[in-house]
Amino acid sequence: MxxxxxxxxxxxxxxxxxxxxxxxxxxxxxxxxxxxxxxxxxxxxxxxxxxxxxxxxxxxxxxxxxxxxxxxxxxxxxxxxxxxxGEPMPGAQQIVSYFYSRNCRIGLSTNSPYRLINTVLKKLDIAQYFHGISSSEHVERGKPDPSVYLSTLQKLGVHPEHCIAFEDSSSGVRAAKAAGIKTIAVPPAHDFDKPDYSLADSKWRSLWEFSEKAFYLT
Structure with missing residues (x-):
């Protein structure tokens, strides 16, 4: 799909x-x-x-x-x-631009305080690509609870089955999966082989691994 x-x-x-x-x-x-x-x-x-x-x-x-x-x-x-x-993670700016160029709705769900979101997106020069952002500061519970993902889905106006989430933490993976979203984990190198990420639909070593074939995008 x-x-x-x-x-x-x-x-x-x-x-x-x-x-x-x-x-x-x-x-x-x-x-x-x-x-x-x-x-x-x-x-x-x-x-x-x-x-x-x-x-x-x-x-x-x-x-x-x-x-x-x-x-x-x-x-x-x-x-x-x-x-x-602040420095971007490898492939971060490129993958956001990639999805934007294909008219995807782009969201952000983070446990960080809301005021840091603007700092990060401006630092990476990617603020213009995002259509909906959510911080755990404005929901009842942070990750691994799915609330921050459900909030972003609502802002984007999409159903979870039409969405992909990218996460680097096991608690984030649990949150996204609990929201019903297909999830790709990009763990830190020292955690890559831990079983904590078994819930993820796929696991990458960096965001450079993205491709059109991976997402079946038209």
């Missing part, structure tokens, strides 16, 4: 921003007395920014700063790092 829409994740899929989140969280959370550990950081990898902030507050409750203020400090730091150092 011909796909008429595509929905992309953002962090780690379109832009190489995962290191920025790690750097910002380390800087901000340690400044308020949080003792970060690699094992606990792995638990927060798929969470929203608010969920991450609440996670650390429960374990190391700080004083004199609200959860909201600390969360915004993290977001501000990531925003600055993206503006200064």
């Amino acid at each position: 011909t796909s008429t829409a595509v929905i992309f994740d953002m962090d780690g899929l379109l832009i190489d921003s995962e290191p920025f989140w790690a750097k910002a969280e380390k800087m901000v959370f340690t400044s308020v007395g949080v003792e970060l550990s690699d094992s606990l950081c792995r638990e927060t990898a798929a969470m929203t920014t608010r969920e991450v902030t609440e996670f650390w507050y429960r374990r190391f409750p700080w004083r004199h700063r609200s959860i909201n203020d600390v969360e915004n400090d993290v977001i501000d730091c990531v925003d600055e790092l993206i503006r200064k150092h």
Whole structure:
């Protein structure tokens, strides 16, 4: 069946921003007395920014700063790092342009705060290609819940069976599949062979693997 829409994740899929989140969280959370550990950081990898902030507050409750203020400090730091150092993931700009040139509806579904979306799309010079964007900030629950994908489908005005999703995280794959969308996983190299991505309909090593034949597009 011909796909008429595509929905992309953002962090780690379109832009190489995962290191920025790690750097910002380390800087901000340690400044308020949080003792970060690699094992606990792995638990927060798929969470929203608010969920991450609440996670650390429960374990190391700080004083004199609200959860909201600390969360915004993290977001501000990531925003600055993206503006200064943000780089596209291999093939990201090309695949978005590819689908746009074939009159596909293009969406974005991310766990990141809404205000970072504009920063990323402007940095990559692809904002003009998107017809609908959704942040977990504006739905009840973030990924792996499907809400952020269902929101984007509604904005695009398409049914899930006519859509393809691209995700780099296993929680994102679960969210897209729960929304009924055919999903292509593009995991980070160190996670590529993990069974967590078994739900995906296909698995690529990078976005460079796209082709017309892969999507049966006319």
